[in-house]
Amino acid sequence: MRKINELIWHCTATPQGRKTTVAEIDSWHKQRGWNGIGYHKVVHLDGTVSDGRPISKIGAHVKGKNTGTIGYVYVGGTDKAGKAKDTRTAAQKATMRRLTLEAIREYGLTKVTGHNQYANKACPCFDAQAEYADLLTMKNGMPNKDPAKLTSSRTLKGSAASGVGVLGTTATDAAAQLQPLVEISGYLKFAFIALTLVGLAFVVYAKLDDSGAFTEKKPK
Numbered sequence: 001m002r003k004i005n006e007l008i009w010h011c012t013a014t015p016q017g018r019k020t021t022v023a024e025i026d027s028w029h030k031q032r033g034w035n036g037i038g039y040h041k042v043v044h045l046d047g048t049v050s051d052g053r054p055i056s057k058i059g060a061h062v063k064g065k066n067t068g069t070i071g072y073v074y075v076g077g078t079d080k081a082g083k084a085k086d087t088r089t090a091a092q093k094a095t096m097r098r099l100t101l102e103a104i105r106e107y108g109l110t111k112v113t114g115h116n117q118y119a120n121k122a123c124p125c126f127d128a129q130a131e132y133a134d135l136l137t138m139k140n141g142m143p144n145k146d147p148a149k150l151t152s153s154r155t156l157k158g159s160a161a162s163g164v165g166v167l168g169t170t171a172t173d174a175a176a177q178l179q180p181l182v183e184i185s186g187y188l189k190f191a192f193i194a195l196t197l198v199g200l201a202f203v204v205y206a207k208l209d210d211s212g213a214f215t216e217k218k219p220k
Contacts, residue, residue, distance in 0.1 A: 004068060004103075005107070005109060005111060006069040006109060007109055008070070008072075008114065008118070009112070009113070009114045010039060010115045011073060012042075012074070012075050013077045013084075014077065015078055019044070022052060025037050025052070025073070037052040038060030038061045040072060041070075041072045041073070042073055043074040046091050047094060047095040049095060062115055070103065078125075085125055086125045097135075109136070111136070113128055114127065117129065
């Protein structure tokens with residue numbers, strides 16, 4: 001499969017409301033000496049699509065820009081008097097947008113343009129680059145970041161940050177609550193030592209008293 005990086009839109013330059021077949025376009029292009037229809041897809045008035053030249057083959061739709069591109073065309077492009085006009089029906093617009101998005105997905109397109117950007121022509125009679133620019137902000141036809149995943153990721157990150165905050169706050173609160181206990185335990189420690197010393201003093205005193213060391217002796 002050849003490398004494709006751009007889609008170029010065209011119009012058949014036929015009067016508004018007039019139907020045009022792939023066979024008719026094929027005959028026009030053969031009359032120009034081309035190897036059959038130069039467009040790869042044709043969008044009809046009712047929004048249906050016909051295949052033209054195989055995508056695998058280089059088209060014949062823009063001089064000097066056929067390599068690396070695909071050419072799609074919609075039926076219409078002029079008013080009843082033959083003056084250039086965007087005659088696309090609602091069905092055509094919807095189909096053209098869908099085809100553009102599908103091409104971006106399938107071929108990884110980096111550019112969507114109109115014939116008028118490469119030639120002094122009105123074709124395709126609308127600004128294709130501007131109309132489909134939003135589709136090119138998507139990666140492979142999908143948003144660069146899945147909103148659901150992005151929301152989930154943000155939620156998880158927020159939860160993690162919140163968790164850290166809660167843990168930090170809990171630890172701080174716990175330390176604050178334990179501080180008085182630490183201070184009390186310090187006092188108890190000193191009190192225990194003091195009581196122990198007092199107790200030892202009583203024991204020593206009692207022993208000395210039993211030995212008569214503290215007993216007053218009467219004179220004989």
